[in-house]
Amino acid sequence: MRAAFVETLTELAERDPRVVLLTGDLGFNMLEPFAERFPDRFYNVGVAEQNMVGLATGLAESGMIPFAYSIATFATMRPYEFIRNGPVLHQLPVRIVGVGGGFEYGNNGATHYGLEDVGILRMQRGLTVVVPTDAAHARTAFEQTYALPRPIYYRLSKGGAAIPGQDTDFELGRLTRLRAGGDVALVALGASVTDALAAADLLAAEGVEASVAVVESFNPSPHDDLADFLADVPLAVTVEPHFVDGGVGTLVAEVIAERGLSTRLRRCGVEDLPRGITGSQAFLQEHFGISATAVAGAATSMVASARR
Template identity: 35%
Template sequence: MRNAFARVLTELAKTDERLVLFYADIGNRLFNPLKEFAPERTINAGIAEANMASMAAGSAMMGHKPFIYTITPFTTARNFEQIKIDIAYQNQPVIIVGTGSGLSYANLGPSHHSFEDIALMRALPNMKIVCPADAQELEILMPQLIELNAPCYFRIGKKNEPSVHEGTPNLKFGKAHTMQHGETLAILATGTILPLAQALHAQLAAKGINAELVSFHTVKPLDADYLKSATERFEHIITLEEHNVSGGFGSAVLEHVSEHNASVRVHRFGIPDFFIDQVHSPEDARVKAGLTVEDITGKLASRGLL
């Protein structure tokens, strides 16, 4: 997905001179094509993420459309104060790109895991949050984020994420994309966890459960129209995310349901409330976190859904 980000940004920057990239001494070769024709708009800010956020805010105030890019925990948690005051409070159109989100860097331990980033960004006024599931979703949504002219957190994967769409999906910022219509319950997934949601959907279908499968690429603002429809049609909603269950996408859905007096039950699946270490791969980490089809169906069965 990071390769797709670099490619799309390079193509967009050829026709839009407002686009500027600040990166924190990562992906140097990745951005070589951009440097070749726009070296003055491809700025290595060094391992100084807080300065990078403030530099981008100043650039935005001068009429640019800046991106800041580095590994997810370093582009959100490490420079949270600068994002809050310089970007969100000033309502500057900076796109904060977090690469390697969730468990992408599982083997590097908690310093490189990002289970709290959606919660942090959700708490900021003016901030939008978009989590594409694959490179195709990234390519479709990225130009739309630029046109928002607003602060945005773009939570992307690392590399080799599988494609989740058979054709070209009609994706719109702020609108959930229904991949499979269903009648029994809804599975709402955001970001790179979507292949697991597809596997869960297939497992439920094998059990005779006609579930609806939805890519909820935009976490903030949530698609209120879809959620209104879902709460009217289903008694159960399952949310999936590679993020802590506290404060993330599932929490946002649960809050929305509660605030609108819906009787639907929300079943949240994500990272439990503990740190994950001593793992060698994202798959190994998901097993430890209970993010497998077997674990999820087991919990659903214990709740009387299966």
């Protein structure tokens, strides 16, 4: 997905001289295609994310479209007030690009876990959050949204393998449905849909029919699509590499409550601050209950309870 970002951004910059790329001293062996093609539109600001957002805000006010690139937790939390008081308050087209949300930098320890980025930025009215599922959707998301006259946060996975059964068209503010099933609905955040689809396969082997859908954007959020998706399903399980609060689990809970749906909900996400635990992405997702097996187990428990 990172490669798709750089490739697409370089193509956009060929057509639009307003496109600028900033980095917080990372992206080596990744950002070079843009930096070499447009050296006068590439800035390495160093390990200074607040300054990076401040510079991006000034560039946006001067008519440019700046993309500020860093690891998800550093791109969103270190400069949070700068994002709020700059591009959000003044509705400027700054693009924050956060790479490796959830546990994708798991071996680097808790400082690199991006578990609250979607929640805290979703709270900023006037800022759109985009969480593509794969490289193809990342590409179309950039092409469709890069010129919007408001700030955007892109949460990108380090990977980006194509999602089975999904077309390549990203739609801002819409829910993407990938599988139908009447027993339980699985709703995923971005690239975690791969775990939801794998969980659906595990459930099918047990005779449980699971529908699968993915949320790829907030502000606008797919409220109507979610209400329609959940209307005739008795149970729902959300899965996200994020804290259980603020992300897709919270969005689904809001839709169920505000639309008066009877769907019972179980949220699979990180429930407590990880302390003293590190390891691979797969290990951490299993440990914190957001792997395919954990999601299938949560759904199986809900279905069994409902059938008793």
